Every structure is written in C-alpha cells, then in structure tokens.
Amino acid sequence: MTIHALIYTLHLLCALIWVGGMFFAWMILRPAAVSTLQAPARLGLWSDVLPRFFRWVWLAVVILPLSGFGMLHLRQQTIETAPHFIQVMIGLYLVMLSLFLRAQLLELPALRKSVAAEDWTQGGAALARIRRLVGFNLLIGMTLVGLAAARPTF
Numbered sequence: 001m002t003i004h005a006l007i008y009t010l011h012l013l014c015a016l017i018w019v020g021g022m023f024f025a026w027m028i029l030r031p032a033a034v035s036t037l038q039a040p041a042r043l044g045l046w047s048d049v050l051p052r053f054f055r056w057v058w059l060a061v062v063i064l065p066l067s068g069f070g071m072l073h074l075r076q077q078t079i080e081t082a083p084h085f086i087q088v089m090i091g092l093y094l095v096m097l098s099l100f101l102r103a104q105l106l107e108l109p110a111l112r113k114s115v116a117a118e119d120w121t122q123g124g125a126a127l128a129r130i131r132r133l134v135g136f137n138l139l140i141g142m143t144l145v146g147l148a149a150a151r152p153t154f
C-alpha cells in the first residue's frame with residue numbers, strides 16, 4: 001500500500017464515520033426514539049448518544065484536513081493549484097466544522113444541563129437545535145461526497 005493510498009483510505013473512513021453517523025442518527029435513531037420513548041427517556045438517550053458520537057466526529061474533524069492536505073502535498077499541489085472541487089470541499093468542510101462546533105460547544109452542554117435539571121422543555125428546545133444543525137450538516141456532507149465522486153470540471 002502506498003502512502004497516498006493509506007492517507008486516502010483514512011480520509012474516506014473519516015468522511016464515512018462523520019456523514020454515515022449523522023445519517024444513522026437523523027434517519028434511523030431519531031424516528032425510532034420518537035416513536036418508542038417519552039421525552040425524559042428520549043432526552044436522556046440523546047445526551048448519552050451525542051457525546052459518544054461527537055468523540056468520533058472530533059477524530060474526523062482533525063484527520064480530514066490533515067489527510068486532505070497531506071494528499072495535496074504528495075501531489076505538490078496547494079489550495080491555489082488544487083482542482084476546484086477540492087477548493088469547494090475545503091469551503092464546505094469549514095461550514096460543517098462551524099455547525100459541528102456550535103452543536104458541540106453550545107447546544108450539547110445546554111441539553112446535558114437541562115437533562116441534569118430535569119427541565120424537559122429547555123432540553124427539548126436544545127435537542128431541536130442540535131437536530132437542525134445535524135440535519136444541515138448531513139445535507140452538506142452528502143452534497144460534498146457527491147461532489148467529490150462526480151469531480152465536476154467547473
């Protein structure tokens with residue numbers, strides 16, 4: 001396995017973990033939790049699930065740019081000389097990063113605080129905000145993967 005192949009694999013695995021994890025949370029766990037659990041149990045579940053998932057997202061958030069820029073470096077390219085779809089990838093990564101940081105640093109602590117205080121109204125509001133942020137990130141992530149696969153020549 002060449003060093004490029006190794007870095008490329010890491011890059012893809014991280015994209016898979018981040019985008020696939022959001023897909024599972026949004027499309028599968030969320031509706032199942034709504035249909036089977038009352039608010040206290042549901043909010044408790046999410047305040048346990050999200051920190052576990054976000055630890056893996058941190059890994060992806062760090063490895064994606066390192067591996068991405070590593071691949072560019074191996075090809076002796078810079079942001080300026082990289083193909084346009086890579087430049088768009090970097091821009092969308094920054095948008096995804098800022099939405100993730102908002103969920104991690106602002107909304108998740110609010111959710112956990114509300115669950116600890118058994119304030120289900122505030123907890124529900126915090127969870128709804130996280131759901132929106134993750135929903136946007138899922139859309140952007142899927143667009144990004146589609147873009148990377150299609151490699152448009154604009």
Ligand code: HEM
Pocket residue numbers: 011012014015018019064065067068069071072086089090092093096141144145148149150
């Ligand atoms: C600073 C951030 C990033 C940089 C510098 C970067 C850079 C790169 C580079 C250089 C490639 C190789 C393209 C080629 O083989 O021509 C690549 C491929 C890819 N990247 Fe990224 N990337 C970044 C973020 C992301 C993110 C956030 C995702 C998805 C969540 C992602 C998903 C992919 C995918 C799916 C491919 C495979 C494309 C293919 O070969 O078909 N990347 N990226």
